[in-house]
Amino acid sequence: MFLDIKNLSVSVEGNQILHNFNLQINIGEVHAIMGPNGSGKSTLANVLAGKEDYEIHSGQIIFKNQNLFDLNIEERAKQGLFLAFQYPVEIPGVNITPFLHSSINSKLKSNNKDEIDNIEFAKLLRLKAKDLGIDKDMLKRSVNTGFSGGEKKRYEILQMSVLDPELAILDETDSGLDIDALKIVTEGVNKLKNQNNSFLIITHYQKLLDYISPNFVHVMMNGSIIKSGDKSVAADIEKNGFKIFQ
Amino acid sequence: MYIDKEYLENYKNLLFSDFEEVREERDNVLKKFVPIYFDKKNNESIKNVDNNKLANLNYNYKKPADVDSAIKNSNNSYTIKLFNGKCDNYKDENLEIKNIDSNDSKFFFNNKLANTSDFLIDLNSLFLNCGVKIIVNKNKNIDIKILNIVLEDGLTIFQKNLIICEEGSKVNLVEEYNNQNSSIHNIYNVFEVKKKSVLNQFVIQNNSKNHELYLSSYASCMKSSEYDQKVYNFSNGYVRNYHYSELVEENSTVSHIGFFFINSDNISDNKTYVRHLAANCQSNQIYKGVLTDKSKANYFSNTYVDKIAQKTEGYQLSKGILLSKDSTYFSKPELRIFADDVKCSHGSTIGPVDENAIFYLRSRGISKNTAIKMIISSFINDDLENISNEQIKSIVTKNLNEFLDNIV
Structure with a gap:
């Protein structure tokens, strides 16, 4: 199993968010999690990425045969886990290009691969940016600083594209995107998708899943998955809302 | 309080001690040093100063034996080494560098700061013992680097420099403070930024633990002039940066920008004060600091806009990153605006790393x-x-x- 989450219970500031959560993802699969606000979707994403604000009460997460809890945030990233944030944080003064260059080299180094030099990286970044319709001037700016909502999401996908993760978690990447931006972002995801990586897509709406076809759709409510199925589950939700699962 | 005793005992050794009008002025300054002037609650200028230490200072100034200090590097680049506030005289077609001697008593009165009660500047006036005058000639474009060198331990240097940028000149001025001895260096720089002149000043401070630097400055900015000051403080000891400026004539701009990076129990004591006295002028006051361990900083920013200073644009910002729970950064912005057509703002963000x-x-x-x-x-x-x-x-x-x- 590529990712195996078993009986995971998590709380934050005394409030339990995840209750005996279970999910298995095989390599090459695309899973979508849909759920109403407050169902614990973003908590799951943050716990997977290693955010330290959460208290893990029970359960385990095995990723590529390793206990994920043994790895800190950056070690998880180096192992190929990537979180596209719902609300990407602005970091004024930290320039996008050297930051991403450090990121990719840190990953390459930890995998005993040759680091990539400035010129080669600049070429790679420009190419990936062009694919996503990102202007090269944007690459001179500080991380997420002064970006519109759509630009931030596109920039998240750019990072994903450059870092080429094995497990990408997209936390409501569709929120705040207009239809054109949604198409660009999903095209970026589809280009990256292959038999050697997996995606966990968190969303409220079916629209995103019209462009990225998932193998499984899960409904999450009150910190647990209450139904799993194929793409038709998303169509049910779109038609009837989440109330049919309550 | 021993300031009066030290002053009287050492008067003969001070600069301009032979001039009666200077004596009168100094005696007036001395009258300010009553106990209430040492009260930190009433006197912001000594908020983070060890005023007991200053009150009990042992005056000790030594002229350097021999100085060989003004160097022309190229056609428009100069390096000036100030040893204990002294240097050689130098003159060419671009500028004049003049060591202040007892014959130039007018220097004492140059650019007295109006309406400001600053303990350390008053102390500088009282014990003034050295300084230089640098005059950059009209329409000259030059680079000047000043190395402020204190030669030994235990000195009390009270230095005043006058830097005049004549009309149309452009001056890139770098000042370095990199002293490793346990001395007190009280320095007051006065800048005259004349019509259409540009002064870009970089101040780099990297003193050792026991060296105390009290750096004050005052700039008067005339019509269509630009004064841009950037201070970088990496010192391991106490540093006080108090910088004042006046936009005296229209269309002039001033920036006081500072960065400090302090650790241990060090103190970075900062103030900027801009007086808008004419219309269509702009000012920026921005200080940013990173503090760790038990270090402490403060930043007072002040903008005064006179009633005739319409179309003023004034901006203040302080930012701080506290890397430890024991570090503190106190920021106090002040705006006093007497004109009705101005754009002024201030902001402050201080906290741990996000x-x-x-x-x-x-x-x-x-x-x-x-x-x-x-x-x-x-x-x-x-x-x-x-x-x-x-x-x-x-x-x-x-x-x-x-x-x-x-x-x-």
């Missing part, structure tokens, strides 16, 4: 230490990118990296 930003960077494979370094560096990165002088950029970068290596 945990969400650290998480974001780490989630991309960056280590925690590197993430913290990136965020701290980001404080100064935008400014560094705008520095065209590669030597300054390199010095600031080196000092910043040393600071980061020691704290993370």
Whole structure:
């Protein structure tokens, strides 16, 4: 199993968010999690990425045969886990290009691969940016600083594209995107998708899943998955809302 | 209080001691040094000063035996080494550098700061013992580097420099303070930025633990002039940066920008004060600091807009990163506006490193230490990118990296 989450219970500031959560993802699969606000979707994403604000009460997460809890945030990233944030944080003064260059080299180094030099990286970044319709001037700016909502999401996908993760978690990447931006972002995801990586897509709406076809759709409510199925589950939700699962 | 005793005992050794009008002025200044002047609650200028130490200072000034200090590097570049506030005289077609001697008593009265009660500037007036005058001639474009060198332990240097940028001149001035001895250096720089002249000043401070630097400045900016001051404090000892300026004539601009990076129990004591006295002028007052251990900083920013100073634009900002729970940064912005058509604002953000930003960077494979370094560096990165002088950029970068290596 590529990712195996078993009986995971998590709380934050005394409030339990995840209750005996279970999910298995095989390599090459695309899973979508849909759920109403407050169902614990973003908590799951943050716990997977290693955010330290959460208290893990029970359960385990095995990723590529390793206990994920043994790895800190950056070690998880180096192992190929990537979180596209719902609300990407602005970091004024930290320039996008050297930051991403450090990121990719840190990953390459930890995998005993040759680091990539400035010129080669600049070429790679420009190419990936062009694919996503990102202007090269944007690459001179500080991380997420002064970006519109759509630009931030596109920039998240750019990072994903450059870092080429094995497990990408997209936390409501569709929120705040207009239809054109949604198409660009999903095209970026589809280009990256292959038999050697997996995606966990968190969303409220079916629209995103019209462009990225998932193998499984899960409904999450009150910190647990209450139904799993194929793409038709998303169509049910779109038609009837989440109330049919309550 | 021994200030009066030290003053009277050492009067003969002070600069201009032979001039009666200077004596009268000094005696007036001395009258200010009554107990209430030492009360920190009533006197912001000594908020973080060890005033007992100053009240009990042992006056000790030695003229350097021999100085060989003014060097012309190329057609428009000069390096001036000030040893205990003294240097050689020098003159060419671009500028004149003149060591202040007892015959130039007018110098004492140059640019007295109006309406401001500053303990350390008053102390400078009282014990003034050295200084230089630098005059940059009309329409000249030159670079000047001043190295302020204190030669031995235990000195009390009260130095005043007058730098005049004549009409249409452009001056890039770099001042370095890199002293490793336990002396007190009280220096007051007075700048006259004449019509259509430009003064870009970089101040780099990297003194050792026991060296105390009290740096004050006053700039008067005339019509269509620009004065841009940037202070970088990496010192391991006490540093006080109090910088005042007056926009005297229309269309002039001033920037007081400062960065400090302090650790241990060090103190960075900062104030900027801009008086808008004419219309269509702009000012920026921005101080940013990173503090760790038990270090302490304050920043007082002040904008005064006279009733005739319409179309003023004044901006104040203070930002601080506290890397430890025992570090403190006190910021107090003040705006006093008597004109009705102005744009003025202030902002302040002080707190620990943004945990969400650290998480974001780490989630991309960056280590925690590197993430913290990136965020701290980001404080100064935008400014560094705008520095065209590669030597300054390199010095600031080196000092910043040393600071980061020691704290993370």
